[in-house]
Amino acid sequence: MKQTIKSGATPAAFDPNALYTKALRYIQNMDNHDSDEWEYALWSSLALEFLARAALGNVSPPLLAEPDKSGSNLHFALGFASLEEKFSPKSIAISEVFRRLSAILPEFVKEHEAFGIVHTGKRNAELHSGELAFDGVKGSSWQPRFYQTCEILLASMGFSLEDFVGSDEADVAKQLIAAAADNGAKAVNGDVAAHSKVWQAKPESEQKTLAAQAMIWASRQIGHRVDCPACGSTALVQGEPVSAPSQKLEDDVIIESQEYLPTQFECIACGLRIIGLSKLAVVALSDRYKKTQKYNLSEIYAPLDDYSMFEEDNNEP
Template identity: 50%
Template structure:
């Protein structure tokens, strides 16, 4: 049979390559916002939506076109065909419908993945359309593991990997976060926290006050990253392993070195709670990355002699 009408060029509206270009743009911005958690979460939502739309458009651009009451003009537009409708404006399906269609098309994109993605979009809508600061109570460890897992699945539908949107250092961290989140046995740590909390609450008030004071003295910034204990609320410490290269900047005429760490252990001397392993730390919201900071005078930092000069003390309390 002869085709008398052939599809034209896919418009940028739903072109998978155009959508992919925006994924790369938003990924770069997201990675540059590590020191401002709410901004990083916001840009991650833009990345995720365009990655999902790119994955669906990669099957066929018409899958992104709205139909229903709007008619089928948007589908014609997606096919690159002429539109006779006056004052035409192409309409896309909602992002929630994008996730629903991806769930139907790709078995690896599970209902749990779709649910997380929709929830992440809802937070973005709240941030953009209301006075509520939706991301202020969403530290990275509450969304990054499932975010990176969803990205991994969506990228795979296009023959791509995390390395195509992240730096090598971030890929290494993302893979650890995904593995930690998939460790279902880590949920047992919540029982440990509740047990220590019960014992703590049973102690006399004066004993608790003395223990809190001792914990505050112990949990100095030179020995680890300070956090509040999830069981007793005392100052406690998270320890971690360095990830990535040291970042060197010049700030206020001082050379500043920052090293990022991924948490690996926690200890509280007030209630004796100890937690080991990233997956267990993530389960009790202690899995956020942190950084150490060291400051140097430029003349000392770049000096070639006497490498053992005295620098400023470390400060390991810069959350990401």
């Protein structure tokens, strides 16, 4: 049998390589923001959509084509030129992309499908309505599932998280994924409940005194101030740096910022202590935090001269 009609190259609208490149662009824009900013979450949702489309297109580009009566979208995805007037190719909705992926990729289960639909749905609300869909949303509520979903999609195309987000962010992502998957960490809820019960049994006057002491203590320690899940007093989380320091200049002042991933928590008011990211994730204390320091230019570029090697000059006229 002789094939007389041959298709051309896959058009960019359905080309998995083009879609993956676009996902990389958006994930790089995400990295330009701090992990607690709404823009960070918005760019992540855009990156996830195109990563999902790339993964489905990598199975077969026609899977991305929206069904129509004439089959023009399918023909176009196969690399054939459309003969229709004013033709504009259309791809399936992102929710359908996730549904098809869950039916094709064994590792892409219903939880990943549901997360993808919800996360990109917030993007739609952010861009097409007056709703501030990502404002006030903690990273710990979506980042572990986001990275896990990305990891599965990337693996289906022969890529890794390191390829997609870089080695530093990939290390953080893997810690977040592991912490979220640690079911044994849920036992920390018992510790929180026990400390809360003891706290509630204390006289109100003692609670106020302890809370005031905790606020003073937290302000003098190195770490990130949070509310204690057991007693509500000011407490501290401390962690390890997960990014290189970034610097910017504002009015002759250098502002240096660095992100940290929490590893431990302490409240001196009720005595609650929590060690480990997985346990912190259970009580919603695993969000990355930013340490910011300010330096005057003169402190760095014009240090005081050291005259210790010279005798005092008393030769006044």
